Amino acid sequence: MLDILPQLLVSGLLIGGVYGLLSIGLTLIFGMLRIVNFAQGEFIMFAMFGAFWLHALWGIDPYLSIFIITPVVFGLGQLIERVVIKPILHAPHAMQIFATFGLSVVLQNLALTFWGPDYRSVQTSYTSQSFIVGNVAISATSLYAFLVAFLMAGALMAFLQFSRDGKALRAMVQNRYAASLMGVNTDRLNRLAFGAGVAYAAVAGCILTPIYYTYPTAGVDLIITAFVVVVLGGLGSVAGAMVGGLIIGVTQTLTGFFISVELKDVIALVLFILILLIRPQGLLGRAGMEEVGTK
């Protein structure tokens, strides 16, 4: 029983990395705009369909399609920010929630209308390939996803820390009004942050295509996990999203094996409620963050 533990831990960490990647965009948008983007999963789903079609029609590798789909979604995100997000930035919560919820319903059903409810999958030469280290098998696609997740998280943290726009974004989070007085163009930065947030969803979608099925409600099923991860790690914290992802991934894998598969989904929800009770700002979130979300 115990000799399978290393395998379970590795599988859990790998899937956890993917969870982290799914959650980075969500946490970025919340951290910068104070908006919970309920449509984030639909951006992931659209990217998955994009990667699927690029592969089906022109045989473009899903990993290569990252470089095509991400800029497109980045542009689309900027447009959507202008039309949907900007008008509700200072609206009551109910309106903020249902604006992004409405967006999610629209995107989901656009996909359903155009492409139907079927489950699709992309078969590549490396789909079922795996590396054997000792007595642990590492799936190639999960390993690539894991590496990309950490690369992308690192890139974002470096961007926020060192670049001019990153510094301006952090200033804007601290005090929007003061930042705009210092010459920070908050309208442009909001667009940039939302565009970048959904672009991260696009990367996650492309990376997921060889691992996961592509279907119109894929986003809904993924986003629930992402919510749990983000709340666990701390809404607004990029490092928190990665740590939260790893914890959820390992917990789910272990519960699924040692207790029961049905409980695997419940355990994440239980963790979610527990963390809200004990430490509502999340593991790496700043105290009071869950309250700031209100104003």
Add this chain to the structure above:
Amino acid sequence: MSALFNDYYLNIAVMTCLWAALSGAWNLMAGYGGLVSLGQSAFFGIGAYITAIVYTKYGLSPWLGLIAGIFVTTGLAVVISWPCFRLRGAFFSLATLVFPIAMEIVANNWSDFTRGPSGIAIPFRPGLDTFIFSSRWAYLIAAFVLMMMVYGITRWMHRGKLGLYLIAVRDDEATAASAGINTVKVKLVVTMISAALTAVGGFFYAQYILFLDPPSVFSIDISVQIALLSIIGGLGTPLGPIVGSLVMTPLDGVLSQFFGGGPRLLIYGVALLAAVLLAPKGIVGTMKAWRRS
């Protein structure tokens, strides 16, 4: 033919009243208390399931199921509130989203009681004691009474102390607390009222549709639909949910006749977006603003 035709419109009328009642119960929490719950379908589904289980498994009157459903959901409201009231705004909504998902998993796996994914079919035995009627007119009267009951409670709250307390808590909780309002108690009371009314809606749904399975009552779509009607009609107004349901439920009936799931929900989503972006005060609020100007 004409009877069939009639039944079709009667069904839409029944559903309009039922959705208005459910949305009205949500409006108490969200419109007045600022508690934007996305978990109403947990109360709805539990109300429906308990009714069906009491009736089909134990052979008791569904009215007993209604009473049990009200007790369980108000109890659950207290349990849910305990972690969730510490959270604000979008965080509260995120947390409430979890409960119907958890309930759906429970209903799918606790097959001894819920018959799992295959669902519960409720035998058709008309009578007042079973709350099953052969004429849809009877259902329409009952649904109308339920809708007016929710409206009445909302009006009573709107004018009374509880409503004022709630609005104070919604607009600024810290100030409300410093003015001597027991904010937790006020929020708890409204959540319990809302849960109980939603459970009554679930009871009605079970005895009207006569079939339940986990996705048909616990789905997030139901929580969204409930909220959508109030937002389109006018959040925080007694008439809002009724107006929203009068506009949207018949429209939904027509749309589902002509389109499948995809385009129908697409139009729905666009309506929701348009309502939020163009008329955030809803139909009732916008009309009021016009009349004043």
